[in-house]
Amino acid sequence: xxxxxxxxxxxxxxxxxxxxxxxxxxxxxxxxxxxxxxxxxxxxxxxxxxxxxxxxxxxxxxxxxxxxxxxxxxxxxxxxxxxxxxxxxxxxxxxxxxxxxxxxxxxxxxxxxxxxxxxxxxxxxxxxxxxxxxxxxxxxxxxxxxxxxxxxxxxxxxxxxxxxxxxxxxxxxxxxxxxxxxxxxxxxxxxxxxxxxxxxxxxxxxxxxxxxxxxxxxxxxxxxxxxxxxxxxxxxxxxxxxxxxxxxxxxxxxxxxxxxxxxxxxxxxxxxxxxxxxxxxxx
Numbered sequence: 074x075x076x077x078x079x080x081x082x083x084x085x086x087x088x089x090x091x092x093x094x095x096x097x098x099x100x101x102x103x104x105x106x107x108x109x110x111x112x113x114x115x116x117x118x119x120x121x122x123x124x125x126x127x128x129x130x131x132x133x134x135x136x137x138x139x140x141x142x143x144x145x146x147x148x149x150x151x152x153x154x155x156x157x158x159x160x161x162x163x164x165x166x167x168x169x170x171x172x173x174x175x176x177x178x179x180x181x182x183x184x185x186x187x188x189x190x191x192x193x194x195x196x197x198x199x200x201x202x203x204x205x206x207x208x209x210x211x212x213x214x215x216x217x218x219x220x221x222x223x224x225x226x227x228x229x230x231x232x233x234x235x236x237x238x239x240x241x242x243x244x245x246x247x248x249x250x251x252x253x254x255x256x257x258x259x260x261x262x263x264x265x266x267x268x269x270x271x272x273x274x275x276x277x278x279x280x281x282x283x284x285x286x287x288x289x290x291x292x293x294x295x296x297x298x299x300x301x302x303x304x305x306x307x308x309x310x311x312x313x314x315x316x317x318x319x320x321x322x323x324x325x326x327x328x329x330x331x332x333x334x335x336x337x338x339x340x341x342x343x344x345x346x347x348x349x350x351x352x353x354x355x356x
Contacts, residue, residue: 076117076148077102080126083110084133084142086320086346089202090228090291091138092130094250099125106201117148127297138295153307162193167209173200173231176263187238190263191229192256200231204291204317207342207349209234211315212239212287214340215341215351220286223247223307224278225300230257230270237269241287246272247280278304284309291317298330305333312338317349324348 084092092111093104100119105112115121123146133139164180165173172188174180182188193198199207209232218240224233226247230253236244246257257272273280277300288307290297297304297316308314314336319327319342325352328338340351 078115079147080113085140088293093199122260165208171209192259200303203344203347207317208291211349222287223285225290226292228253230260233270234264237266244270247275249276288314293318296322301330310356312354314352319348320346322347
């Protein structure tokens with residue numbers, strides 16, 4: 074019977090999407106997302122050591138994307154990783170109105186609920202993290218019929234899909250990871266929105282369209298600060314920019330970075346230590 078290694082990885086700050094995306098650079102078998110740590114599984118035959126994980130994550134510290142991390146290593150016998158991982162994934166009640174349902178879970182919605190069905194991928198998150206919930210809550214609060222949206226760093230495509238299910242006219246979901254293109258298209262088909270949501274494998278600088286009613290970006294702080302002007306150029310007058318992936322302690326840095334002409338903070342939503350900032354481009 075094959076042996077497997079398990080690495081318990083936590084970090085400060087704990088950015089699940091950043092960590093997961095980075096750890097998939099190793100030859101691992103899967104990642105399970107917990108409340109404040111990740112369980113990384115690897116075949117022992119792939120010879121991934123704790124030192125390999127440490128070297129990888131030290132790069133995030135060098136890039137100022139992480140302050141610190143810890144890793145615990147265990148070795149044990151074979152088990153069905155997909156089955157084990159699926160046990161950790163639940164139907165997510167973002168609010169009374171918005172529900173995220175994995176394909177392998179049963180759920181009967183009430184009359185006024187909007188259900189987003191997804192094929193969860195261990196590398197992209199499932200909507201359980203506070204940052205995704207915050208953007209969904211902001212969309213629920215501010216979205217209006219006919220809106221045109223772009224979601225930057227779209228992952229599973231949940232946010233773009235939600236914007237359309239909340240009455241939007243169209244949405245573009247972009248991510249620089251080609252696997253997000255595959256998973257995003259899977260999820261648009263599941264939710265019957267392929268005619269309204271376009272998934273692209275690209276970066277914001279590659280998008281020629283402008284004048285979006287909503288610009289969404291659930292990404293880590295440093296990336297948000299690096300693409301501030303690119304996002305700004307996509308907002309139509311009167312439109313909104315919703316930023317998440319931000320810790321409350323970083324709000325002043327983000328506000329300073331986005332102190333651009335006529336762009337004003339109009340709201341802040343918070344879950345635990347995570348926040349979403351809502352900006353509006355004044356006419």
